[in-house]
Amino acid sequence: MKTVFTYELDGNLYINLTNKCTNACTFCIRNEYDGIGGYDLWLSREPSAEEIIAEITDLKAYSEFVFCGYGEPTERFDELKKVAKYIKDQGGTTRLNTNGHGNIINKRDIVPEMKGLIDIVSVSLNAGNEAEYDRVSQPSFKGAFEAVKEFIRECAQTLPKTVATVVAVPGDPLDIDAARELAAELGAEFRVRIYE
Numbered sequence: 001m002k003t004v005f006t007y008e009l010d011g012n013l014y015i016n017l018t019n020k021c022t023n024a025c026t027f028c029i030r031n032e033y034d035g036i037g038g039y040d041l042w043l044s045r046e047p048s049a050e051e052i053i054a055e056i057t058d059l060k061a062y063s064e065f066v067f068c069g070y071g072e073p074t075e076r077f078d079e080l081k082k083v084a085k086y087i088k089d090q091g092g093t094t095r096l097n098t099n100g101h102g103n104i105i106n107k108r109d110i111v112p113e114m115k116g117l118i119d120i121v122s123v124s125l126n127a128g129n130e131a132e133y134d135r136v137s138q139p140s141f142k143g144a145f146e147a148v149k150e151f152i153r154e155c156a157q158t159l160p161k162t163v164a165t166v167v168a169v170p171g172d173p174l175d176i177d178a179a180r181e182l183a184a185e186l187g188a189e190f191r192v193r194i195y196e
């Protein structure tokens with residue numbers, strides 16, 4: 001498999017900025033595979049914003065440009081913003097797939113900085129209460145669940161579209177309805193991803 005910084009999937013271009021992550025989710029694809037769709041997503045080094053931009057040769061070819069890492073994209077928030085600005089300046093649609101820890105990782109409120117750069121943010125809410133969140137996400141710091149809730153609430157107030165997600169793993173007792181209710185309280189849309 002070839003290591004790549006960007007890769008195409010389902011009409012979108014995915015942008016792999018980093019392998020760092022502040023969660024260790026029980027369902028993380030990285031526990032099982034080295035990549036997706038034949039692409040090796042373990043990075044031997046992290047790309048610069050310029051290297052990512054150089055790989056975006058046709059902006060009109062993709063429905064969305066998705067910052068997803070094979071890790072947590074807000075670990076490289078400055079580069080993320082540079083690439084997002086390049087895409088937005090040319091009329092592309094941007095999505096951020098995130099664990100919602102960006103304010104903690106960057107030690108500041110990053111949500112206002114995403115305004116005008118990120119169209120859709122998809123946040124891993126992962127659960128409807130802290131105990132389940134900690135069980136499923138195994139975050140590297142205390143208070144992560146509260147941080148994620150606050151991040152979702154703020155994104156929902158600031159950005160065009162915010163989606164809170166959970167992963168349904170067959171046999172796992174996760175209370176999906178509780179997460180759905182919480183997402184609504186936070187002002188976000190809700191999506192259940194099926195673990196495959």
Ligand code: SF4
Binds near residue numbers: 021023029070072099
């Ligand atoms: S937040 Fe995403 S990359 Fe990080 S451990 Fe969970 S599933 Fe994996």
